Amino acid sequence: MSGRDTHTCNSLSRRDFIKRSLLTASALSLVPLASTTSCSQPHAPTGGMVNDNSGTGHLIRQGFKGKPAKVVDLPVAIVGGGVSGLSAAWHLNKHKLSDFLVFDLAAKEGGNAVSGSNTISSFPWAAHYLPIVNNSNTGLIRFLEQQNIITGFDEAGLPIYNDYYLCFDPEERLFINGHWQDGLVPSFGVPEQEKEQIAAFFKLVEDYKHKTGSDGKPVFEIPISQSSQDTEFRDLDKQSFHDFLLAKTWDSPYLLWYLNYCCKDDYGSTLQDTSAYAGLHYFCARRAKAANAESSAVLTWPEGNAFLVNSLSKELKSKIRTNQLITSVNLVNDKVEIVAYHALTQECIAYRCEQVILATPQYINRYLLPPELHDSSALQAFEYSPWMVANITVTGLTQYKGEPLSWDNVLYHSKSLGYVNACHQHLNRYEDSYVLTYYLPLTDLPSKQARHAIMEKPYESWVQEILADLRPAHPNIERMVTNIDVRLWGHGMIKPKPGFIFGKEKEQAAEPLAGKIYKAHTDLAGISIFEEAFAQGIGAANAILKLHAETAGA
Ligand SMILES: Cc1cc2nc3c(=O)[nH]c(=O)nc-3n(C[C@H](O)[C@H](O)[C@H](O)COP(=O)(O)OP(=O)(O)OC[C@H]3O[C@@H](n4cnc5c(N)ncnc54)[C@H](O)[C@@H]3O)c2cc1C
Incomplete structure (x- = not known):
């Protein structure tokens, strides 16, 4: 649930100071935690299903109109x-x-x-980040400036983003081949041939990023309504992202896994039921430039x-x-x-x-x-993807085999998108408890069937499914989890x-x-x-x- 590549910020600013102190604090907190948790007994976590107002919403589907009193x-x-x-x-x-x-x-x-919030942290129930904004999106830039999310502009006119809201390092890691690697693009244990296909895909992305249509407008823009009308590129919407990739003879399982993950992450859909235009849009429409952050930086908050x-x-x-x-x-x-x-x-x-x-x-x-x-x-x-989101409170999360706990933590070959650490932007990292926001788009069944299936699933089954998914990356996860709250979004996102x-x-x-x-x-x-x-x-x-x-x- 994040930007698409790892990056570091070059500015020698308050942000660097914050990052460094957090990393030190985080590292210090790990050693004793792993050992204390190993002797505690597994216990059933507290928590339950969180009301999503669907009962009230369903009234209108039942034809309820109400009789106005005035x-x-x-x-x-x-x-x-x-x-x-x-x-x-x-x-x-x-x-x-x-x-x-x-x-x-x-x-x-x-x-x-x-x-939502608990004693450990605020946490999101769904949307949790905003990538830094394209400079052409002046209305949104002005809004961010008014909110002190952009604190000013440098001599070149580039926005200076508030250091406290730019995602701190370490930003992303992927659990793959039994190891947490840095970044989400598969690299650990990936054969050279497949790496070449992955590189070829990103080369195409770079080309498309700067392409304009016959009307002079960018092929991919945010908002989409500002994109080029050129049918040569709009026709990308008529085919699936999957067919687009195969037509380029890109069939690397690692590349296809990664791009399928991206479709699930952005749209709650798969390579097959996402248009090639939409699949490429996330990568190619973002051209933000900032004074103090890389183009792929994201803004995020505990809530x-x-x-x-x-x-x-x-x-x-x-x-x-x-x-x-x-x-x-x-x-x-x-x-x-x-x-x-x-x-x-x-x-x-x-x-x-x-x-x-x-x-x-x-x-x-x-x-x-x-x-x-x-x-x-x-x-x-209009078809909408259903989602399940869980907020998981953990104490003493063991972190070994590779990169440390990051903001975004993804599991290769999982049905889920992994979890985001809601405590990542906390300034006090000498804490041993975190809230992890776990995301599962339901892509296995057609949306309508998936919607019915999730509504019938009991809380205990969700807990078992979440723990089983996290176990390979976090053995003994049962000992670390103290609470799991689960929320369903029947119509989470448009597909x-x-x-x-x-x-x-x-x-x-x-x-x-x-x-x-x-x-x-x-x-x-x-x-x-x-x-x-x-x-x-x-x-x-x-x-x-x-x-x-x-x-x-x-
Ligand atoms: C799991 C998940 C994760 C996401 N993560 C991100 C993210 O990280 N970053 C991001 O940018 N976007 C994310 N999104 C997308 C997010 O949906 C959009 O960014 C945005 O919040 C959508 O806003 P909206 O107002 O268009 O729609 P909605 O949020 O759907 O708002 C519609 C509103 O209408 C109300 N409503 C519906 N019917 C009635 C009625 N009859 N009477 C009165 N009120 C009614 C609803 O209660 C709701 O408040 C995520 C979405 C999901 C589901």
């Missing part, structure tokens, strides 16, 4: 308080259009960038992207309505009426709005919108299947309705990342700001 006028409503909805809210507020409310069915805003959620929402608290399920969206006379059901009080209120932003995924919108307003058949093309990103269904679903209902969600980008959510929100907010400016000027 009708309230509201200029603008934003439905969905994930990163897309909050970005829209943040942008409207910044432009002094502050007469709006944000509704979210969950008890806390953030969508799948929410976090993951909930840090960014809090940055977006901190000035909006009075406008956010949580525990509120929107059950329907209709045109009533010249207004948009949304019905909000309060999950705690069971009260229903109808809001009559001038404009509404639907920052909800399309699998939800199909239940919210009436058939006369939209053609729901286009929404069949960029072949033909989806530049397909007509996605384009159609993104259309505003009746000049009053605007859509903003990462599924409309075709890939689910913070930058796309931010761009979705800003795009919808700008459409409303434009309308208001036109009305004011008329």
Whole structure:
């Protein structure tokens, strides 16, 4: 769950000091821990399944609409308080259009960038990092600057990122052939011939990174909407990443494992059900330059992207309505009426709005919108990958055979993506307990079947599966784990299947309705990342700001 290659930072800054002291602290803490844990007895960890609000969400699938007790006028409503909805809210507020409310069915805003915490650390429940941002993405750069995530610019105009938020070293390691190697690209025990194929792939990536289409735009850009329209490259979306690689006669098992891992990591899908455009996008769209970090550097926090959620929402608290399920969206006379059901009080209120932003995924919108307003058949093309995320508290994690505990720790040939150390950015590393965030995209079955299967699986089976997966890399893992909490994401991420990103269904679903209902969600980008959510929100907010400016000027 990270950047794609290992790197070190060259700046002689506070960050180096932090890194060095952390490494020393980390090394010091290891020796006694390994020996103390070896005599303790295995014990069943505490923990359980964490509620994901799916019960409330399922009400609309059962046709529940609610009977409003009253009708309230509201200029603008934003439905969905994930990163897309909050970005829209943040942008409207910044432009002094502050007469709006944000509704979210969950008890806390953030969508799948929410976090949890325990006595050891905060930890993410899903999204946990943001790669440093392309310099062309000026809106997002300005936001990061306002939040002190970018602290300034050097003489060449390159952003200086806050040292505390740049991922400290050691960043990534891979458990392969019985050993923890540095970085995630397989190298330990990999035959020379296969290494050559891996190098050839990265050469292609370098070429594509700097390619522009016939319209002069980059072939791969973030947000995707800013990429070249040149069909020569857009056609990469029509074939699977797997077929693209085989057509180049790249069949090295190590290379294919690595790229399959990347598809699972970025999209919750496999090489076969990811388009070649999407597969290449992660590698080729990132061209960030910073004054104090390498291009592949990432920003991360113990609570993951909930840090960014809090940055977006901190000035909006009075406008956010949580525990509120929107059950329907209709045109009533010249207004948009949304019905909000309060999950705690069971009260229903109808809001009559001038404009509404639907920052909800399309699998939800199909239940919210009436058939006369939209053609729901286009929404069949939207497929979402289910995920399981576990936060595992460990004490005295033994670390031997190779590289030390890193931020991102991946297991070769595992179904999972391994785990991220939520404590990695802690300044005090003289600790013997960590929270490890374990990620499992469910890719073995078609999404719908996988969704049903995970909902039926008991907590104890998840615990056994997690421990069995970690055991080869951490013998005696049972002795180290004190708590495991498990959370399921039935519709975690949109899958960029072949033909989806530049397909007509996605384009159609993104259309505003009746000049009053605007859509903003990462599924409309075709890939689910913070930058796309931010761009979705800003795009919808700008459409409303434009309308208001036109009305004011008329
Ligand atoms: C396991 C996992 C790991 C990820 N890791 C990363 C990462 O490290 N970095 C990264 O950039 N991205 C990551 N992502 C992608 C992440 O999804 C996006 O970055 C982003 O947070 C999506 O925001 P969104 O607002 O578009 O969607 P969502 O987060 O889906 O927000 C939609 C919101 O709408 C609300 N809602 C739905 N229906 C209703 C209704 N009827 N009424 C009211 N509210 C409703 C939901 O509660 C939710 O809050 C990850 C995703 C998953 C699942």
